[in-house]
Amino acid sequence: MSMIHIFDTTLRDGEQSPGASITPEDKVRIALQLEKLGVDIIEPGFPASSPGDFRAVQEISRRVRAAEICGFARAVRSDIDAAVKATEEAARRRLHLFISSSQIHMDFQLRKTREEVLRIAREMVAYGKQFVHEIEFSPMDASRSGEDFLYEMVEAVIAEGATVINLPDTVGYALPEEYGAMFTRVRSNVRGGDSVRWSAHCHNDLGLAVANSLAAIQAGATQVEVTVNGIGERAGNCSLEELVMAVETRKNTLLAETAIEKSEIYRTSQMVSRTMHLPVAYNKPVVGRNAFQHEAGIHQDGLLKNRSTYEIMDPEQLGVPRDMIVLGKHSGRHAIKHRVSQFGVELTEEQLDDVFKRFKQFADDRKIVTDDELAVLVGKAVDQAIVPFEFVDMQMMTAAASGSRVAAVTLRNTADGAVQTFTAAGQGPIEAAIIAMKQAMPVPVEFEHLELHSMASGEAAYCEAAVHVRARGCGYRGSAIDDDVIVAAAKAYLAAANEAVRSGASRAAAVSASSAVSEPKRDA
Template sequence: MENKRIRIFDTTLRDGEQAPGASLNPEEKIRIAKQLARLGVDTIEPGFPISSPGDFHAVQQISRELQTVEICGFARSIKADIDAAVRATQDAAQRRLHLFLSSSDIHLDFQLRKSRQQVVEMARTMVAYAKSRVDRIEFSPMDATRTGEEFLFEVLEAVIAEGATILNIPDTVGYAMPEEYGRMFRRVREGVRGGENVEYSAHCHNDLGLAVANSLSAIAAGVTHVEVTVNGVGERAGNCSLEELVMAIETRKETMGVETGIVTQEIFNTSRMISRIMHFPIAFNKPIVGRNAFQHEAGIHQDGLLKNRNTYEIMDPEKLGIPRSMIILGKHSGRHALKHRVTQFGIDLNTEELEELYIRFKAKADEQKVVTDDQLMELVGSTADGQKEAYTLVQMQVVSSSDRSRMASVTIRNNQTGEEHIYSATGDGPIEAIVNSLKQAIPMPVEFSDMELQSLSTGEKATGEAEVTITVNGQMYKNSSIDQDVLLAVAKAFVSACNQAVRVQKTAVLTKSATS
């Protein structure tokens, strides 16, 4: 039997942007919306048109440029809001209006200060007004999961009678349990007059960590639209996470009997884009897109993964657009993982050399959390004669100033020739100056693609870890380094990534020569 299609409604640019500090300008919204379209979402809610001229412009421009995705205009149950949403989305090839109005007693008493009957009349009048302007109308009784069933039914019957086509029953404050939320949809579908003639959407917040579970429960109850945000960003603890929901469905779709239209290869790129633009870091242990989601340090796990990935991974990170780097070398790692990593560098060690390296590695691993690739190669070099990296950072100086360009000077040793050269450059920031200096030393078209900085300890003697990603001829290389000087950590990680690119290209040339 064919799987039922679940429509992914992305509200990163509206509800997600309401997270404190996540504000976006119109250009950033347009850029993100284009990526969401590449990701394959069905509906984009680009903002709140009445809230500001910038939001109105962003919604309007996205409506004009993205003709293959449904655009949703968001509005309170107020004529001015509806008019703004209609104007902002008028150029969309496909559109809906999303009206909301509080329904719980606590919201009515303390926020709206209106009676239940006044709320029903507002809902009825404004849905009818919106329906005269746009055919697809979504209505949300805000705080539905804390609204009594009798009054909730009354509100929903009123909006259905006036032409609402999609009922969104939101768990606005993340209060519901999965079994409660699923049961609510079943009760509405069975007990509300006209409920069998409309579509249903779920919108869950994550205050109790149940947003994804509640959304899956809603799907099991017949919901066909789920409202999500990338990385789960949003008010308070956030919204249902797009990547978590989609991959739960993708991984268990045969059991659930449902599927989405999401292009999973774009998940990682989209997640990183949102994180960077909103300046919201992703937790290391965040499912699907977190740094540790597909990385393993325990020796038992590493051994199993090297024999068969399915032993400890239920998803293939490469199908999500995540670069493969499953083995992290730390004090829990074993000989199999160590040998695997060294072999990746094109280095073959005999049994005696591997055992010597393992002893040195364990001593180093006890000193710090992980052993970075540049440190590993130093250990290899001291274990096996002649096993050296192509380039070594000998010395670095950086001059910073608050009123002029920063300047960096680096001394690089070419280990093939033994020669040392000094390179200097400037940049708007110290990292840019360092990278511009180092690029001069590497005879390859190196592009600085990405960087992450993490503090590994606290206090005056804190160390920092820099993870640098570069691109050479379209191929990505990533490496990390640890140092008390974070700028030096960046420089060492950059050089290590370049050395990795050199090794890969050298191995490719040798392999080609051997087979030709």
């Protein structure tokens, strides 16, 4: 097995996504998570680009000890000086130097001749080598470069001390067979090719970044440059999670593996998405909301019998919450029965028929049926309340003096039927509504994250809200649909809180029953 080193450039190339710029403090927080994820090399920024980036690279170099830190620089002395200074406290470090090698870049961007570019590449690698042993060199736009010149440039920088050669598909132009063949030819046609490590850096303009990176691995590359969630300029870079799981899932074919801690993949994806304000697409492989969701009845039935029927990865090993089955109009009886059993309710065949009929009618209108909505349908069939609290009404007011919002949320406690209104103020309407509902909960239920998605278009559009909460150290998720965004968010929080309360009650009952069984009988 060949060990593939994961070079993460989320904080450099990834941050170049429009609107993705983050503070130095956020960069440090993400870098520490990348270290926990197990990436081998972190490229935390472009030190010469701004004082903020310099500080971020410097602080990350001080605090990250397991991963190698890479200072990024153009083939320019001042860039190299900044990168050397910013990374000087790193436990292990390298310099990453680049200059364009394609004719179109040399003609229109650099406005230099081949001879001039070759001289700069040679001189700057030699200059950087005075300070750092590990030098990575990238001939930018390698996949569109003339191969004779590419050979000449790579050979020259190896002679000056480059230890890693990265061949970038800078504009995502190459096809997998072309990109893999380029590695094979360059490696075999340059002197010193067997003395350096080879790296792939692919952009996703044609959706081929992961495929091209896999082709490079098959052609001898032992390092792949990636970003979390595939973020980056234009259509982004090779996705860390997709590349890692492709290698993991097909390692016996690729004869390769990585050292990534898979259980940290989802957590890292969510951190980057929320910090950089770049939502993850529903259908994003590995970490997207739908990646392990199954609505079709045939798929749901197969999954309930054996997960491997329709899943080639185990989401729980990736840290993905096990929301395996989405209940919608295509769902079958087996999925409904399974989900209801998770509420602690066993239905008779007659009751299941009743619930299934109500469910189908409801799902035709709403597309997706949330757990709380299903619990209400079940409650009607069995004449028993399933959710601890039911949403009754909500009113929202604006405090004229402060501009804050005041929410009055009315809930029904299904245990005793009591209806009570809770009020609270907040800076925004969602905050006010959640603070109000927290007062009703028998345990602290802390709000963590909210996602809002439009479910239709036009004036009558309705919204789906998904809320993540934490209670007793465990995470819970609730969702709701409403044509009022604030109401949808409030109902989603209540759904998550109901799950937390219900889960806590189930655990308490189990502990109580266990204690009763184990308690020794006393003599009469």
